[in-house]
Amino acid sequence: MARGPVAVIGTGAAVCVAALVLLPLGAVLMRASTWPAFAPGDGQAVWFTLWQALVSAVVSCVLAVPVARALARRRFVGREVLITLMGAPFLLPTIVAVMGLIAVFGRSGLANQALAAVGVPPLSVYGAQGVILAHVFLNLPLAVRMVLQGWQAIPAERFRLAESLGFAPAQVTRHLEVPMLRAILPGAFAVIFVICLTSFAVALTLGGGPKATTVELAIYQAVRFDFDLGRAALLAGLQFALCALVAVLVWHVVTQAGFGAGLDRAPVLRAQGVGPLLADGLAIGGTAVFLLLPLGTIAVRGLPGLLELPDAVWAAAGRSVTVALASTGVTVATALALALRVSDARWGAGVIDAVALLPLATSGLVLGTGLFLLVQPWAAPSSLALPVTVAVNVAMSLPFVYRLLLPEARVLRADYGRLSESLGLQGISWLRLVAVPRLARPLGFGAGLAAALSMGDLGVIALFASDQTATLPLVVQRLMGAYRMDTAAGAALLLVVISFGLFWAFDWWGRRYATV
Amino acid sequence: MLQFDDVLLAQDDFRLTVDWSVGAGARVAVIGPSGAGKSTLLSAVAGFFAPRRGRVLWQGADLGPLNPGARPVTILFQDQNLFPHLTLALNLGLGLRPDLRLSAAQKAQVDTVLDRVGLAGMGARKPPQLSGGQIGRASLARALLRARPVLLLDEPFAALGPALKAEMLTLVGEIADETGALVMMVTHDPADARAFAALTVLVAEGVAHAPVETAVLFADPPPALRAYLG
Numbered sequence: 153m154a155r156g157p158v159a160v161i162g163t164g165a166a167v168c169v170a171a172l173v174l175l176p177l178g179a180v181l182m183r184a185s186t187w188p189a190f191a192p193g194d195g196q197a198v199w200f201t202l203w204q205a206l207v208s209a210v211v212s213c214v215l216a217v218p219v220a221r222a223l224a225r226r227r228f229v230g231r232e233v234l235i236t237l238m239g240a241p242f243l244l245p246t247i248v249a250v251m252g253l254i255a256v257f258g259r260s261g262l263a264n265q266a267l268a269a270v271g272v273p274p275l276s277v278y279g280a281q282g283v284i285l286a287h288v289f290l291n292l293p294l295a296v297r298m299v300l301q302g303w304q305a306i307p308a309e310r311f312r313l314a315e316s317l318g319f320a321p322a323q324v325t326r327h328l329e330v331p332m333l334r335a336i337l338p339g340a341f342a343v344i345f346v347i348c349l350t351s352f353a354v355a356l357t358l359g360g361g362p363k364a365t366t367v368e369l370a371i372y373q374a375v376r377f378d379f380d381l382g383r384a385a386l387l388a389g390l391q392f393a394l395c396a397l398v399a400v401l402v403w404h405v406v407t408q409a410g411f412g413a414g415l416d417r418a419p420v421l422r423a424q425g426v427g428p429l430l431a432d433g434l435a436i437g438g439t440a441v442f443l444l445l446p447l448g449t450i451a452v453r454g455l456p457g458l459l460e461l462p463d464a465v466w467a468a469a470g471r472s473v474t475v476a477l478a479s480t481g482v483t484v485a486t487a488l489a490l491a492l493r494v495s496d497a498r499w500g501a502g503v504i505d506a507v508a509l510l511p512l513a514t515s516g517l518v519l520g521t522g523l524f525l526l527v528q529p530w531a532a533p534s535s536l537a538l539p540v541t542v543a544v545n546v547a548m549s550l551p552f553v554y555r556l557l558l559p560e561a562r563v564l565r566a567d568y569g570r571l572s573e574s575l576g577l578q579g580i581s582w583l584r585l586v587a588v589p590r591l592a593r594p595l596g597f598g599a600g601l602a603a604a605l606s607m608g609d610l611g612v613i614a615l616f617a618s619d620q621t622a623t624l625p626l627v628v629q630r631l632m633g634a635y636r637m638d639t640a641a642g643a644a645l646l647l648v649v650i651s652f653g654l655f656w657a658f659d660w661w662g663r664r665y666a667t668v
Numbered sequence: 669m670l671q672f673d674d675v676l677l678a679q680d681d682f683r684l685t686v687d688w689s690v691g692a693g694a695r696v697a698v699i700g701p702s703g704a705g706k707s708t709l710l711s712a713v714a715g716f717f718a719p720r721r722g723r724v725l726w727q728g729a730d731l732g733p734l735n736p737g738a739r740p741v742t743i744l745f746q747d748q749n750l751f752p753h754l755t756l757a758l759n760l761g762l763g764l765r766p767d768l769r770l771s772a773a774q775k776a777q778v779d780t781v782l783d784r785v786g787l788a789g790m791g792a793r794k795p796p797q798l799s800g801g802q803i804g805r806a807s808l809a810r811a812l813l814r815a816r817p818v819l820l821l822d823e824p825f826a827a828l829g830p831a832l833k834a835e836m837l838t839l840v841g842e843i844a845d846e847t848g849a850l851v852m853m854v855t856h857d858p859a860d861a862r863a864f865a866a867l868t869v870l871v872a873e874g875v876a877h878a879p880v881e882t883a884v885l886f887a888d889p890p891p892a893l894r895a896y897l898g
Contacts, residue, residue, distance in 0.1 A: 576737020
């Protein structure tokens, strides 16, 4: 197994991640000239941040269970396509997602037109409800995918055993599905809760004002408008403490399902009767409409502008792809090293697990600002915009990819750890022959996730990029700011196509590799 | 010679003491009630369970410092003996070179062994496509390739029918003859012990008793064995 080299690499990776997260935070704190103080309204921001994150995460997880269950037990034409598309909103560059939601739920959007037709006054997509709507839109698919993977990870043998024992559906739920959900949902909830806790672009566009400002937005305002690094660092520390607290609480709730190994046959999950069929149809259909309608409107709006994009957009697209591929490579390698190290369950696994989730607790803006401050003495900020973006993107996607890999890595250890050891299969050979093939599915999905997140990231780059180093999301945002809406929509569509293309390519590789 | 030198295996409430030795090339059945520590005894030899006290030695050398893969041991588990994503040929190849960089001669050797255990031409199949008996044969084929002097069987054939199990035991016997291996086999079935092993170790009440002749043991079972046999 992975005694020696893999364990050492995993520990080294954890040290690097901890340094990447903590050093910039320290740099920002050092830079603050005076002892920082909170501004009025910061308490309100903390309160809003917490409850909107709680509501968003609970709604996403609760809705995800029936949808994932329906997808797990139904076979229909277009199921694979739908599952891939379900991943879309989470992968959608946030700025584009907000554009789509406004098109559907905005004042003159489809939803309000329908409401007006039956005489109901229009709903506003701005404020707290808009922030929560956008968070559910962006995170429900992630929850569905995580729960669906959990369902698929229950070996067919277990379902067959249940069937042979004459289990009623309620008993299948109790003995097979509830343990799986207990293992998967706390992790899904924690991830979504923390995403919403550190949400920036959604709050910037749909929130704002005293009643709908998140801590992350307050950090942005402190850096961008007041250049008050001290207060930004203080807020970042506060955010960090909040997220770390959540992570510790949830860490104790996360259990392992422990279903044992099956022989990789297709899962058999059956449901008979009209009731379940209607419920599943509603779950799948409703989710598909909710998620796909905004995406559709973006496509319709962007298509005409796509053919006449200026060269600057294409150049920015090239830079974004380079950044995305670089950060994907580093993210996946690091996440794999960490997951394998933690699944080994020797000393320090708990600490390394916490380190892997550490970036979730931090603010991308503060991380980027800190990195600039750290490297500033040696290089000009504009020449570092892209490398710093890569580093921040790695930090931001690492926890997700790690979370995807860890349960599968544990299963791998439990099922094939002793066999590998008894055959003397270790180090690189073990990675090549056992770990990568057995983990291909989550590796491919994780790589796609990292690539798309990096591709659509609009955070620290907004603070420091010049025209020569602008990424595609930043170009979209600048075009929108300049009211060149046709070009902006075209560039947004290009961004979506590349993001999804990268995700699809990696995910397809993983699924294909896993079945060969 | 495999020697347990004042060994104590312990975990939580579990205790098992072992203090005896058995010669190379012997065939030993390990019998006793569930939870008595039969599998743990084998795990200690294979390197998955470190003794709290004492040493396990092979030909006078302490096995303690050796990783499982470096021990002169092949172990077959109850299940999960093959990687489902690798073909049979590759699963067997792991027995020759764990990094699977096989020479032409080694590939030919894999084919020969597949043929030897009655799986000729099935090298390209993957484990999910095989029956239980075929998986058992493939696992034994890899043991043959590894040719380690100690072969540990932790009930790999428990799920097979009597005829198939007898067939497997015959194959184990042939492989043990070819490689000269010491075989230790966990079993629940006295018939297996009688048919296969000249010696039997009784594991009960916290002690793995020294091996005695199987026929003698079953002719006059001690109280612990009598309780188990019912």
